[in-house]
Amino acid sequence: MTTTPLAVRADRAWWRVPQRHVPVLATFVLLLVMYGVGVAQYRAFSNIQVIFNIFIDNGFLLVVAVGMTFVILTGGIDLSVGSVVAMTAMVSASLLRDGMNPALVLVIALLIGPVLGFAMGCVIHYFDIQPFIVTLAGMFFARGMCTWISSTSIPITDGFWTSAAQERIRLGENFVSVSVLIALAVVAVAAFALAYTRLGRNVYAIGGNPQSALLMGLPVGRTKIAVYTISGLCSAIGGILLSFYTLSGAPLIAIGMELDVIAAVVIGGTLLTGGSGYVFGTVLGVLVLGVIQTLITFDGSLSSWWTKIVIGALLFAFILLQRLVGIRKK
Amino acid sequence: MSQRHPVLTMTAISKHFPGVRALDGVDFRLFPGEVHALMGENGAGKSTLIKVLTGVYGTDAGTITLDGTQVSFTGPMQAAAAGVSTVYQEVNLCTNLSVAENIFIGREPRRGGAINWRQMRRQAQEALARLDLHIDVSELLGSYSLAVQQMVAIARAVDVQARVLILDEPTSSLDADEVAQLLRIMRQLRDQGIAILFVTHFLDQVYGIADRITVLRNGRLVGEYLTADLPQLALVEKMIGKELDALEQLDSEAGKDPARVAEGSPLVEADGLGRSGAVAPFSLTIHAGEVVGMAGLLGSGRTEVARLFFGADRADKGQLVVDGKPVAIRNPIAAIDRDIAFCSENRRTEGLIGELSVRENIILAMQAARGWLRPVPRRKQDELVQRWIEALSIRPADPERPVRNLSGGNQQKVLLARWLITEPRLLILDEPTRGIDIGAKTEIQRLVAQLSDGGMAVLFISAELEEVLRLSHKVAVMRDRQLVAQLTNDESLDADRVMRAIASGARQEGLEKA
Numbered sequence: 001m002t003t004t005p006l007a008v009r010a011d012r013a014w015w016r017v018p019q020r021h022v023p024v025l026a027t028f029v030l031l032l033v034m035y036g037v038g039v040a041q042y043r044a045f046s047n048i049q050v051i052f053n054i055f056i057d058n059g060f061l062l063v064v065a066v067g068m069t070f071v072i073l074t075g076g077i078d079l080s081v082g083s084v085v086a087m088t089a090m091v092s093a094s095l096l097r098d099g100m101n102p103a104l105v106l107v108i109a110l111l112i113g114p115v116l117g118f119a120m121g122c123v124i125h126y127f128d129i130q131p132f133i134v135t136l137a138g139m140f141f142a143r144g145m146c147t148w149i150s151s152t153s154i155p156i157t158d159g160f161w162t163s164a165a166q167e168r169i170r171l172g173e174n175f176v177s178v179s180v181l182i183a184l185a186v187v188a189v190a191a192f193a194l195a196y197t198r199l200g201r202n203v204y205a206i207g208g209n210p211q212s213a214l215l216m217g218l219p220v221g222r223t224k225i226a227v228y229t230i231s232g233l234c235s236a237i238g239g240i241l242l243s244f245y246t247l248s249g250a251p252l253i254a255i256g257m258e259l260d261v262i263a264a265v266v267i268g269g270t271l272l273t274g275g276s277g278y279v280f281g282t283v284l285g286v287l288v289l290g291v292i293q294t295l296i297t298f299d300g301s302l303s304s305w306w307t308k309i310v311i312g313a314l315l316f317a318f319i320l321l322q323r324l325v326g327i328r329k330k
Numbered sequence: 331m332s333q334r335h336p337v338l339t340m341t342a343i344s345k346h347f348p349g350v351r352a353l354d355g356v357d358f359r360l361f362p363g364e365v366h367a368l369m370g371e372n373g374a375g376k377s378t379l380i381k382v383l384t385g386v387y388g389t390d391a392g393t394i395t396l397d398g399t400q401v402s403f404t405g406p407m408q409a410a411a412a413g414v415s416t417v418y419q420e421v422n423l424c425t426n427l428s429v430a431e432n433i434f435i436g437r438e439p440r441r442g443g444a445i446n447w448r449q450m451r452r453q454a455q456e457a458l459a460r461l462d463l464h465i466d467v468s469e470l471l472g473s474y475s476l477a478v479q480q481m482v483a484i485a486r487a488v489d490v491q492a493r494v495l496i497l498d499e500p501t502s503s504l505d506a507d508e509v510a511q512l513l514r515i516m517r518q519l520r521d522q523g524i525a526i527l528f529v530t531h532f533l534d535q536v537y538g539i540a541d542r543i544t545v546l547r548n549g550r551l552v553g554e555y556l557t558a559d560l561p562q563l564a565l566v567e568k569m570i571g572k573e574l575d576a577l578e579q580l581d582s583e584a585g586k587d588p589a590r591v592a593e594g595s596p597l598v599e600a601d602g603l604g605r606s607g608a609v610a611p612f613s614l615t616i617h618a619g620e621v622v623g624m625a626g627l628l629g630s631g632r633t634e635v636a637r638l639f640f641g642a643d644r645a646d647k648g649q650l651v652v653d654g655k656p657v658a659i660r661n662p663i664a665a666i667d668r669d670i671a672f673c674s675e676n677r678r679t680e681g682l683i684g685e686l687s688v689r690e691n692i693i694l695a696m697q698a699a700r701g702w703l704r705p706v707p708r709r710k711q712d713e714l715v716q717r718w719i720e721a722l723s724i725r726p727a728d729p730e731r732p733v734r735n736l737s738g739g740n741q742q743k744v745l746l747a748r749w750l751i752t753e754p755r756l757l758i759l760d761e762p763t764r765g766i767d768i769g770a771k772t773e774i775q776r777l778v779a780q781l782s783d784g785g786m787a788v789l790f791i792s793a794e795l796e797e798v799l800r801l802s803h804k805v806a807v808m809r810d811r812q813l814v815a816q817l818t819n820d821e822s823l824d825a826d827r828v829m830r831a832i833a834s835g836a837r838q839e840g841l842e843k844a
Binding site: 018019020192195196197198201202204205207208209211212213214215216217218275276 | 386405406407408410411416418422423424425426427431435436438440443444445447470486
């Protein structure tokens, strides 16, 4: 038998999962198991509204996590998201209090995040500084701006905001909020962008090997700046959704949210080193966090800190899983 | 022929780096439908010339003309768009993307703004079929061998309607069959009228395919020649700039005497050592002062054997015996404790730390052996480093220069110096001469001969049979992750016999299993 030098891999059996899908699949199985536990334990858990509520309660988190997915796929990190969410809500609340036209407020609030993200992206790219430290600076800056605007919470009474907050979109016997639709739209756009646009594919290439991406002639700098801008935009949208949800702007809201977001993205199967992951995984990651919270609420006797403990354990497990998949590949 | 015009002309190109004159008034031209070999020792300026051409670096002086118009590319993408594509020595693709994407990223076929994946896969399949490669293009690139990745890189380069294709040492990690396939593809592309700039260290390949040769030395142009007019020896002389019969000299110098070294008890002995999935159990002895050559094709398990000796991988079968005592070498530190040193094949990724200086890189292993609490005094460092820079003639002879600024051959010498400084008793060299020029190669070969004369045992792994035969007292032949033969290097052993052992190992597996 002559062996050809360029051995061709045998055709994969249809039921074998490609290795790159393993983490997402693991998250999906985990989600099903946790949901199954909930349904088995609590009768009310099987109500479809429970799932809708998870989306309602975590819509803003989902949007921010989608932006973070872009950043992490390039191998970067964005620590500023929680502060930008808070700042967007604060700016909206204070401008509305001053009686500005709500449409104009929306435009201004949605511009703050991307502008800051763009600025951080430029610093990261042109000065070749670690994203960790640049976005840490952004985080402090945005949080500081919040308290500068007001050291106390500002309630929102504007008609547009309150109607957006209270509008229930009926789906049969159940309902979702406007925020859920917006979040799902963001997810759809992001998933399309990552899979079907050059920008999206460049994001993966840079996360895989920035040096190669440069030599293949891809616009590395532009793409890096773009992902931080996208993350900023997602944070701004998240901030608006949060202000719909709480109908206020508070200087100390969403503290530590960036860490929840990173956890959701990683549990959703995106490699922290970049180059591998899906928006769909991030949706699953957010849902996992939501189901944990719901389970703990249903139990009633557990302190909410259990959410953090479980998330911590899961994060460990998923980082180990990623490592194992990576080792097997070699 | 005289009617033809060069597709590309570079005139009086100069490029300086801090402290280095990388290119000094170099002229270069490329004709369509020709393979033009760019030759020179490491540090001659080949890589710099290519990087200047493709816009990775700017020029300090000189002009580049493509099809009669002066150009100045700002980067590889712009160069590629103008028809100048490059395939680099290390495959510069993204292993986390599919094969199809690696060929098309940056210029994916689109329909209505969205990437048309189906069309992209089809076109990728076609592009690879033209290179006789039939693989699943939707698989990740990382799941294929380095050779396949290299072919994919070439497919990407020629698919952009390239008129000039630059191949920067594309063959250095391929085995013989793969090289033959690559050369066939190059001929095919040349016949289509593409001008190919070919950089390689393999003279056989140059004489097998190049129509024209340009030689650089120390950043200066030596000359441009038709291959037919330039005998091999003359080429080597022009590259090195001195009469070179050092290689022949070495043969007589070495004075190999297999009987001498095989006396006494072995220094290191592998007894049924193996690791499932990597190397089948094998037995091999290495005596003090003995050079054991390791021959075999790429992927035959040569490196895996070396890694077992060094404890870089853990053996799950058999026993390693050092100085007659069974030892368990679980990690490199245990190996270093027993005076075993290992220069790995991938000097960039596994050996040297590019940002650190020559001095720091050389001192590293010695410092590790002493433990971090007992730093090597700076005076002693300087003294040792200076001695080894001189002994191995590392260029430039500046201990404080970051290693990444050195050429491949000099990086290899730095790596060697790092281990020699620890005075090992067994030195494992994995492809120490790969991708480096003849001058440096000769120096390293001579050094190995000297070290073994001085009593050091050497396990010498190389894809070049000639080199293995020249240096070794004993040749161990690997085939399909098995040690299939051990041949004593006496007068009767020649490249033919070793090759037969490599080839027959598979067919008579049952008979020849060592």
